[in-house]
Amino acid sequence: MAEFLGVRNVKTQVLLIEDDISITELVRYNLEKADFTIETAKDGEEGLILATDQTPDVILLDWMLPNLSGLEICRRLRRNNKTANVPIIMLTARADEPDRVRGLETGADDYVTKPFSPKELIARIHAVLRRVRPALAAECLTFEDITLDNVAHRVTRGENPIHLGPTEYRLLRHFIENPGRVFSREQLLDSVWGHDIYVEARTVDVHIRRLRKAMNEYGDPDYIRTVRSAGYALDKKR
Structure with a gap:
C-alpha cells in the first residue's frame, strides 16, 4: 500500500527580519538544522512584503532596523488582517524592562535579548507556537472519533x-488544526498546497471528494461541511 508514500511533515515557516548578516546566518543554520523553513529580509520594507505575501507561522523581528524600526513593523503587522495573528518574537540588545514592556505592548508575543543561544530561540519558537496554535506541537490530533498520528x-x-x-x-x-473554521478554496490552496505552486481552485473540490470518500468508507457521519459560496469546514454534525 502506498497511501502514505511521500507524506512529510509540513515544516514550520519562519520569517527573520534582521539586518545583521552574522545573526541571520546563525539563525538560518540552526533553524534549518531543527527542520524549520526560513525566509529572511534585511530591512523592514522587505520584511513587510514577505510577511504579507507568505504569511509565515512565526516572525522573528529585530528591534533596531534601518529606516523602519522593529516596533513600527510590529504595529503594521498587527494592523494587517493577513498577519494580525502571526506570532512575533522580538530580537534586540535592549534588555531593560521598559523596553521589553514597549515591545510586548506593541504586539510582540515574546522577547529574546541579544546575544542569545540558538537553543533558547528554538525553544521560544516552540513555546509561542504551543500558545498560539496548540495543534502544531501535538503528535496526535483528534476530532471526534478521528485520530491523525503526525509521527506515524x-x-x-x-x-x-x-x-x-x-x-x-x-x-x-x-x-x-482549525475545527469549525470555514476555508475558501483559495485559502486551502495557500495552506495545503503552498504559495509557490499553481493549482486550479477546482482541484480542491476533487481532493475534498477523495477525502470524504476515504473518511466515510465505513458508513460514518460526514464531518466535512460544504458551505455554499464560501468553502469547506470540519464540523460535528448538528
Missing part, C-alpha cells in the same frame, strides 16, 4: 484505518 502518518476513525493520499492527509490535518 496514520489516520484512524474509531477502530478502522483510513488510507489517504499525501494531499488528502494534509487537508485533513489542516481541518483538524
Whole structure:
C-alpha cells in the first residue's frame, strides 16, 4: 500500500527580519538544522512584503532596523488582517524592562535579548507556537472519533484505518488544526498546497471528494461541511 508514500511533515515557516548578516546566518543554520523553513529580509520594507505575501507561522523581528524600526513593523503587522495573528518574537540588545514592556505592548508575543543561544530561540519558537496554535506541537490530533498520528502518518476513525493520499492527509490535518473554521478554496490552496505552486481552485473540490470518500468508507457521519459560496469546514454534525 502506498497511501502514505511521500507524506512529510509540513515544516514550520519562519520569517527573520534582521539586518545583521552574522545573526541571520546563525539563525538560518540552526533553524534549518531543527527542520524549520526560513525566509529572511534585511530591512523592514522587505520584511513587510514577505510577511504579507507568505504569511509565515512565526516572525522573528529585530528591534533596531534601518529606516523602519522593529516596533513600527510590529504595529503594521498587527494592523494587517493577513498577519494580525502571526506570532512575533522580538530580537534586540535592549534588555531593560521598559523596553521589553514597549515591545510586548506593541504586539510582540515574546522577547529574546541579544546575544542569545540558538537553543533558547528554538525553544521560544516552540513555546509561542504551543500558545498560539496548540495543534502544531501535538503528535496526535483528534476530532471526534478521528485520530491523525503526525509521527506515524496514520489516520484512524474509531477502530478502522483510513488510507489517504499525501494531499488528502494534509487537508485533513489542516481541518483538524482549525475545527469549525470555514476555508475558501483559495485559502486551502495557500495552506495545503503552498504559495509557490499553481493549482486550479477546482482541484480542491476533487481532493475534498477523495477525502470524504476515504473518511466515510465505513458508513460514518460526514464531518466535512460544504458551505455554499464560501468553502469547506470540519464540523460535528448538528
